[in-house]
Amino acid sequence: MSRFQINDCLVDQVTEHVYIRDIYGKTLVELGREYPNIVVLDADLTVSTKTNIFGKEFPNRFFTMGVSEQDMMATAAGFALSGKIPFASTFAIFAAGRAWEHVRQSIAFPNLNVKIVATHAGVTVGEDGATHQMLEDIAIMRVLPNMTVIVPADAIETEKVIRTVVNHNGPVYVRLARAKFPTIFKRSYEFEIGKAKILREGKHATIFAIGIMVYEALEAAKILDKEGISACVVNVSTVKPIDVETIIKSASSTGAVVTAEDHNVIGGLGGAISEVLSENYPTPMKRIGMRDRFGTSGDGIQLLEYFGLKAKNIVRAVHKLLEFNSQKRTVVL
Amino acid sequence: MNKSEKNVDALTDIARRVRIDLLKALHRAKSGHTGGSLSSVEVLVSLYFSELRHKPKNPRWEDRDRFVLSKGHGVPALYSVLAHAGYFPIEELMSLRKPGSRLQGHPEYNLEIGIEATTGSLGHGLSAANGMALSARIDGKDIRIYALLSDGELQEGATWEAITTSSYRRLDNLCAIVDRNRFQNDGAMKDIKDIEPVPDKWRAFGWEVESLQDGHDFHSILSAFEKARQTKGKPFVIIANTIKGKGVSIFENQGKYHGVAPTDEELRVALNELGEAA
Numbered sequence: 001m002s003r004f005q006i007n008d009c010l011v012d013q014v015t016e017h018v019y020i021r022d023i024y025g026k027t028l029v030e031l032g033r034e035y036p037n038i039v040v041l042d043a044d045l046t047v048s049t050k051t052n053i054f055g056k057e058f059p060n061r062f063f064t065m066g067v068s069e070q071d072m073m074a075t076a077a078g079f080a081l082s083g084k085i086p087f088a089s090t091f092a093i094f095a096a097g098r099a100w101e102h103v104r105q106s107i108a109f110p111n112l113n114v115k116i117v118a119t120h121a122g123v124t125v126g127e128d129g130a131t132h133q134m135l136e137d138i139a140i141m142r143v144l145p146n147m148t149v150i151v152p153a154d155a156i157e158t159e160k161v162i163r164t165v166v167n168h169n170g171p172v173y174v175r176l177a178r179a180k181f182p183t184i185f186k187r188s189y190e191f192e193i194g195k196a197k198i199l200r201e202g203k204h205a206t207i208f209a210i211g212i213m214v215y216e217a218l219e220a221a222k223i224l225d226k227e228g229i230s231a232c233v234v235n236v237s238t239v240k241p242i243d244v245e246t247i248i249k250s251a252s253s254t255g256a257v258v259t260a261e262d263h264n265v266i267g268g269l270g271g272a273i274s275e276v277l278s279e280n281y282p283t284p285m286k287r288i289g290m291r292d293r294f295g296t297s298g299d300g301i302q303l304l305e306y307f308g309l310k311a312k313n314i315v316r317a318v319h320k321l322l323e324f325n326s327q328k329r330t331v332v333l
Numbered sequence: 334m335n336k337s338e339k340n341v342d343a344l345t346d347i348a349r350r351v352r353i354d355l356l357k358a359l360h361r362a363k364s365g366h367t368g369g370s371l372s373s374v375e376v377l378v379s380l381y382f383s384e385l386r387h388k389p390k391n392p393r394w395e396d397r398d399r400f401v402l403s404k405g406h407g408v409p410a411l412y413s414v415l416a417h418a419g420y421f422p423i424e425e426l427m428s429l430r431k432p433g434s435r436l437q438g439h440p441e442y443n444l445e446i447g448i449e450a451t452t453g454s455l456g457h458g459l460s461a462a463n464g465m466a467l468s469a470r471i472d473g474k475d476i477r478i479y480a481l482l483s484d485g486e487l488q489e490g491a492t493w494e495a496i497t498t499s500s501y502r503r504l505d506n507l508c509a510i511v512d513r514n515r516f517q518n519d520g521a522m523k524d525i526k527d528i529e530p531v532p533d534k535w536r537a538f539g540w541e542v543e544s545l546q547d548g549h550d551f552h553s554i555l556s557a558f559e560k561a562r563q564t565k566g567k568p569f570v571i572i573a574n575t576i577k578g579k580g581v582s583i584f585e586n587q588g589k590y591h592g593v594a595p596t597d598e599e600l601r602v603a604l605n606e607l608g609e610a611a
């Protein structure tokens with residue numbers, strides 16, 4: 001048993017694997033009943049993004065925009081300008097990639113109340129391959145002023161995030177994935193925009209993770225624990241605005257930082273944490289993620305292994321950092 | 334002279350004053366889009382002084398009609414019209430394109446000055462207008478949405494995505510206007526990437542089309558708006574054949590004034606032609 005505290009919002013053991021986009025669809029319907037001003041737009045992927053569930057119950061507030069992502073985003077802006085709360089969904093590659101300039105000019109700049117919920121981000125998309133595996137969306141969304149960027153780690157957090165963003169006035173990008181995610185949180189888990197959550201205390205290294213990599217980070221911490229290394233695990237689900245205080249506090253207390261994400265390390269969580277630390281508390285770091293490359297076809301979950309996005313890769317990164325830190329000490333002495 | 338003639342005379346004089354003030358503002362700013370501002374003046378004056386139900390002193394009035402300037406670069410004309418309509422003081426036009434000014438180089442969403450949507454990047458505005466039209470429909474509101482597009486904007490693929498949405502959704506509370514001045518940044522459209530036949534394209538995309546031979550003639554603009562209001566089950570587009578740089582001889586049909594402000598001498602000539610001493 002670890003000597004360090006484990007947050008009681010975590011389940012003792014993972015027993016469920018859930019499609020977080022299913023949770024998005026279900027939550028959207030529940031919110032639709034509570035909020036008559038929610039409208040939902042989708043660009044010909046309603047079955048995959050699960051917005052179709054909303055469409056069945058609220059056909060007059062559901063808009064199939066066809067394969068027209070740019071039009072969808074600016075139409076959503078028009079709804080927001082008329083006092084509606086539009087949710088716009090499609091695959092991440094199209095929501096962030098294809099429609100980026102529409103998001104910038106028509107949504108982010110005028111700071112409109114549009115919720116972009118993008119599914120099928122990251123390599124866990126699987127067999128559809130590199131063209132559909134969006135690995136740059138966090139980078140190009142978080143660079144936009146006014147934009148909030150959120151990456152839920154499991155089904156429980158997804159529901160809390162969707163319920164939270166409805167009451168947040170401003171543009172939001174929520175990044176969901178295709179694959180089933182292990183459910184790591186109990187229902188008591190609480191989400192707050194802009195707050196990173198320490199899931200597990202530790203004194204030798206900090207692992208900052210998002211999305212499905214939060215589970216891998218927790219697994220890594222268990223492995224390290226057996227080796228006598230205590231790793232702090234932090235879920236940075238709000239990548240923007242990022243929780244500067246928690247990041248600096250944790251990094252400064254451990255002196256070794258690993259980031260973990262199913263996204264390019266350039267501009268993604270790795271980039272975001274680097275920015276915070278290099279400006280405030282430079283700390284030796286390793287970034288686990290896609291290293292400036294595109295994906296490939298394959299089973300979504302197995303691709304995590306293929307690209308080195310597993311607990312063991314995080315463990316190795318921690319080892320290297322601790323080694324580096326000890327050598328540095330030797331050199332200095 | 335009947336009532337409508339009187340009305341047209343009044344609009345004509347407003348258009349003249351709108352031109353004078355937008356040219357002064359552009360001259361002061363030393364940059365901006367002269368040609369495409371002048372070509373839109375009669376359409377904008379018709380909208381704000383006859384067609385739109387709006388309250389300049391209550392710009393957030395919920396039941397107002399909405400106007401989206403999809404050709405955001407033509408905003409000096411819109412600012413001048415809004416000022417003359419009473420949204421803000423005419424003197425404020427002199428702050429055009431200055432840091433911190435409400436009158437930025439391209440329009441920024443700000444209901445206080447009557448700007449309904451942020452535009453400037455082409456191919457956005459009609460989609461936003463669609464969203465407003467759909468929203469009004471959900472709410473059962475009898476409000477109308479207007480969007481002014483440039484003809485160069487018809488080269489944007491996203492514009493056609495929006496055009497398809499309007500007709501598929503049968504948005505008869507929507508009226509688009511194309512400022513067909515036949516020039517774009519690099520020159521005459523026919524020399525760059527011609528988009529003819531414009532009316533046929535809109536018709537093929539399911540719109541009711543009205544082509545105005547003279548997009549500066551108030552009679553035809555007003556009667557086209559009237560037709561648009563009567564049309565049910567379809568969105569309505571007015572193709573207004575206009576003259577780039579209209580109203581000032583030295584700017585008319587001169588492609589080079591697309592994105593250039595008047596010099597001191599050009600302003601003097603322009604104001605003289607428009608009946609105002611510099």
